[in-house]
């Protein structure tokens with residue numbers, strides 16, 4: 001089949017992304033005959049890159065750090081999730097009309113339910129971090145009828161603004177500093193702990209750090225780390241030692257990508273193919289790094 005359409009991801013830098021690997025595997029498994037490419041786009045060139053999508057035979061683009069907010073003014077339409085998140089991770093091009101979506105929150109929830117086997121309804125949740133991913137996670141949890149929410153962050157003011165958002169949506173929420181004695185207490189009584197900080201991320205400045213100690217994690221909790229490189233993060237190690245259930249960030253990455261695929265092509269994504277390809281890519285990377 002000839003290539004009549006194309007897909008890709010933009011970021012800066014972009015070499016670390018495994019989206020090209022698992023999205024290409026999905027396209028190939030359905031014999032769609034399209035290419036998914038990585039584009040390293042300098043922040044100064046975001047406007048012209050987005051403009052080029054209208055003319056080019058590009059159907060869909062994923063957007064990653066640091067362009068998720070920057071692309072928004074250049075799109076024709078923004079869906080509800082993206083407007084609420086203040087960030088776009090998926091663009092679809094329909095005859096030159098560009099719509100921005102955000103599938104991060106959906107991917108987070110699907111991974112929580114399907115890979116973590118966890119129903120968040122009525123549960124007590126502790127979010128660590130208050131950056132871009134925390135916002136998407138809070139947005140998703142507010143749609144899932146959670147019971148109570150605590151947000152702990154190094155910069156208290158950012159945690160407070162997320163807690164205010166949740167309060168306004170009718171979910172009892174508290175903000176606190178991380179680390180702090182209050183955050184320790186909140187962890188000890190949480191059903192679900194989600195790490196949305198960059199602590200533990202490979203090649204980051206805090207690669208060996210965990211946002212919580214082993215003695216702060218209850219064995220009854222599910223500990224969900226959005227960091228996916230490495231697959232076994234410092235937090236997941238201590239959570240495992242504490243006897244808690246754990247979930248890494250790969251499944252969220254795959255489920256948000258599967259949701260993008262479905263938006264672009266209006267057909268279900270081959271999630272199993274994508275998950276296999278993502279896990280294989282991560283294992284290969286970990287073996288060589």
Ligand SMILES: NC(=O)c1ccc[n+]([C@@H]2O[C@H](COP(=O)([O-])OP(=O)(O)OC[C@H]3O[C@@H](n4cnc5c(N)ncnc54)[C@H](OP(=O)(O)O)[C@@H]3O)[C@@H](O)[C@H]2O)c1
Pocket residue numbers: 065104128129130131132133134153154155158178196197198199201206226227228249250252253254256
């Ligand atoms: N699995 C997935 O699909 C997925 C999706 C999105 C993101 N992620 C991962 O999630 C992580 C966060 O991404 P993001 O987009 O939310 O990043 P971000 O917007 O830059 O936010 C980073 C967060 O980490 C906190 N932080 C950074 N260094 C810290 C330190 N030394 N001590 C305590 N807190 C620290 C920041 O606190 P301050 O507010 O105080 O700066 C902030 O809350 C990244 O590792 C990313 O790869 C995974």
